Amino acid sequence: MKNIFLYCLVLALQISFIIFPQAVSDTGSEKRLEQHVSVLAADSLEGRGLGTAGKEIAKQYIADKFRSFGLEPYNSGNYFQKFDLRVSLVRIPITNVVGVLRGSDPALQNEYIVIGAHYDHLGYTYKNETNALPGIAADNDITGSGTEKIIYHGADDNASGVSVLIELAGYFSVNRHLLKRSIIFAAFDAEETGIWGSKKFIDNCKFSVNSIKAMFSFDMLGMYTANKGLVLKGMGSLDGGRQLAIKLSSVSGITLTDVSADIEARTDTWPFGEKGIPAIHAFTGEYSPYHKPEDTYEKLDYVGMAKIKDYLQTLISGISSLPELLPSATFAARKSPYALQFDFGTKIGLGSSNNEFPNDYFAAKSIFSYNAGFYIQMQLGRRFAFQPAVLFISDGSKSPEGIFRRYSATVPVNFHYNVVNEIGGLVKVFSIAGGYYQYSFGGKNGGAAIDFDSKYNKEEFGLNFGLGFEVMGIQAEYMWQRSLTKLQRAAGVEIYPAKWFFTFGYKLF
Numbered sequence: 001m002k003n004i005f006l007y008c009l010v011l012a013l014q015i016s017f018i019i020f021p022q023a024v025s026d027t028g029s030e031k032r033l034e035q036h037v038s039v040l041a042a043d044s045l046e047g048r049g050l051g052t053a054g055k056e057i058a059k060q061y062i063a064d065k066f067r068s069f070g071l072e073p074y075n076s077g078n079y080f081q082k083f084d085l086r087v088s089l090v091r092i093p094i095t096n097v098v099g100v101l102r103g104s105d106p107a108l109q110n111e112y113i114v115i116g117a118h119y120d121h122l123g124y125t126y127k128n129e130t131n132a133l134p135g136i137a138a139d140n141d142i143t144g145s146g147t148e149k150i151i152y153h154g155a156d157d158n159a160s161g162v163s164v165l166i167e168l169a170g171y172f173s174v175n176r177h178l179l180k181r182s183i184i185f186a187a188f189d190a191e192e193t194g195i196w197g198s199k200k201f202i203d204n205c206k207f208s209v210n211s212i213k214a215m216f217s218f219d220m221l222g223m224y225t226a227n228k229g230l231v232l233k234g235m236g237s238l239d240g241g242r243q244l245a246i247k248l249s250s251v252s253g254i255t256l257t258d259v260s261a262d263i264e265a266r267t268d269t270w271p272f273g274e275k276g277i278p279a280i281h282a283f284t285g286e287y288s289p290y291h292k293p294e295d296t297y298e299k300l301d302y303v304g305m306a307k308i309k310d311y312l313q314t315l316i317s318g319i320s321s322l323p324e325l326l327p328s329a330t331f332a333a334r335k336s337p338y339a340l341q342f343d344f345g346t347k348i349g350l351g352s353s354n355n356e357f358p359n360d361y362f363a364a365k366s367i368f369s370y371n372a373g374f375y376i377q378m379q380l381g382r383r384f385a386f387q388p389a390v391l392f393i394s395d396g397s398k399s400p401e402g403i404f405r406r407y408s409a410t411v412p413v414n415f416h417y418n419v420v421n422e423i424g425g426l427v428k429v430f431s432i433a434g435g436y437y438q439y440s441f442g443g444k445n446g447g448a449a450i451d452f453d454s455k456y457n458k459e460e461f462g463l464n465f466g467l468g469f470e471v472m473g474i475q476a477e478y479m480w481q482r483s484l485t486k487l488q489r490a491a492g493v494e495i496y497p498a499k500w501f502f503t504f505g506y507k508l509f
């Protein structure tokens with residue numbers, strides 16, 4: 001039985017992986033990515049901190065690349081979206097670098113996907129600034145001459161993301177036919193001081209918020225191998241995005257470790273998510289020297305970065321061509337407490353049933369049983385779901401009189417509690433508790449029709465308990481059911497139906 005069940009699961013997984021176009025690999029991007037990072041994370045750029053000349057050089061480097069690719073400038077004549085950041089009475093000038101690539105579909109090119117990556121970093125400090133405590137600073141020259149400048153290079157955070165953004169802009173500028181919607185490439189300023197660049201971008205954007213259908217933030221893409229995968233946090237916020245990302249990852253050979261619908265505060269995806277725009281943070285992970293002076297150019301995994309760039313290229317091209325870009329129900333439900341997430345699917349169960357004689361020496365034997373039908377699932381917050389179903393069921397038992405088999409309609413009504421909640425949006429493990437109603441309309445008892453008119457109960461109520469897991473819309477459950485209603489009508493005849501099933505559910509929409 002277990003084998004049939006596993007076979008069904010494997011078969012369904014295979015069917016769900018429909019064939020997608022091969023990932024386009026772009027030779028030479030590895031060298032170019034390395035080149036961009038070597039410039040952006042160089043000592044001479046002083047860690048690209050607020051107010052440093054180094055950040056100005058980075059800004060100009062990105063704008064020059066945008067110009068060489070022929071991106072449409074954000075302003076007439078230049079790529080700079082400028083604003084002032086006010087810190088008490090001080091005004092600090094901030095600049096996002098923004099360029100646009102028009103989509104090739106006349107009907108969809110007025111819809112936009114933003115691809116962002118912050119180009120600022122922490123800047124630099126002096127050795128005696130951090131440990132200038134009495135008695136400890138003896139090694140340092142506190143007078144200022146000869147103090148050691150400590151640069152926070154920010155290679156992974158986030159020269160890596162900016163480099164992938166530059167390469168994607170270059171790639172799509174000569175492959176515009178792969179984009180149906182338009183892409184806004186935005187290198188954000190002032191992320192490290194409080195995601196100011198992305199906030200100001202969306203608050204003052206010359207394109208309407210409603211025309212921006214999705215957003216990506218590339219922030220730290222340089223440590224793929226060390227982290228054993230790529231995080232696409234927020235991928236589940238785009239309707240159909242999670243499925244597309246997973247399908248394409250198998251084509252590109254990319255390991256995804258998180259495709260949840262979560263959009264985190266303190267990331268450049270947040271200001272977009274707050275406005276209801278599906279937003280995805282592409283990130284190789286915390287195993288990184290980020291926010292340390294050791295976050296340097298030579299530590300990054302350029303083979304991994306090139307692989308990620310090829311994958312994101314295919315994914316963004318795929319998303320730009322979807323007929324509709326909408327927030328997922330999960331994301332919409334989190335935005336509004338009144339929006340409920342509904343799933344509808346089909347399920348089939350294979351198992352065994354018996355009729356128990358708890359007060360009798362007599363024992364019947366169990367028989368093969370099955371059920372099949374449809375379910376609706378309502379998500380009630382993060383952990384609870386409510387799942388009623390309507391199933392056809394065949395159950396019974398085997399006694400010396402022969403096989404007793406009923407045919408019925410049943411309505412199991414269950415609550416699911418997520419014991420393990422969305423491991424990166426990929427897997428859920430849940431416990432099941434609820435009840436059922438069953439109405440029998442026919443059957444055989446040792447060859448003769450079951451006498452439902454005088455001897456056997458037509459209606460039955462009972463309890464359900466079980467455990468299940470869900471992977472990509474496919475649910476697998478083990479459920480045990482015990483009747484509280486007696487099988488026979490006669491007083492004193494204590495027989496209670498019981499059954500268990502391995503159930504396999506497939507979400508249709």
Ligand SMILES: [Zn+2]
Pocket residue numbers: 118157158191219220
């Ligand atoms: Zn960052």
